[in-house]
Amino acid sequence: xxxxxxxxxxxxxxxxxxxxxxxxxxxxVYAPTPDGACWACVYELGAPVSVRAAAYGEDSxxxxxxALHAVQAHLRTPDLRDRVHWLGAPLADFLTQP
Numbered sequence: 321x322x323x324x325x326x327x328x329x330x331x332x333x334x335x336x337x338x339x340x341x342x343x344x345x346x347x348x349v350y351a352p353t354p355d356g357a358c359w360a361c362v363y364e365l366g367a368p369v370s371v372r373a374a375a376y377g378e379d380s381x382x383x384x385x386x387a388l389h390a391v392q393a394h395l396r397t398p399d400l401r402d403r404v405h406w407l408g409a410p411l412a413d414f415l416t417q418p
Contacts (some may be wrong), residue, residue, distance in 0.1 A: 327364075333395075333411060335368065336403040343368055345404065347414075349387055352380035361387035365394055388415055 327348035334342040346366040352359045358376050361383035365371040375390050377383035392414040395404050404411040 331406070334405045335400060337368070342405065345369060347391055349391070352383040359383040363387045363391055365391065369394065369400070
């Protein structure tokens, strides 16, 4: 599960720590790649979350879509809910917030 050297998409978020201070949180999604009979799309959430995983689909578009939904699921965990911000405002929805 080695990602290509450059992500196809990056978003810079911030997350409030336990003291209320804002810490940077980078989300990166890499290009889907063939993985046997399916496709894999690697995604990363940087520190303090520190997640690197892949979503799998029947084709590259499904793998990419599932990776974006997986990122949103990580951002909605009880530890992060209501603590993640984008452009200075609370992040309500990673996929659709303008």
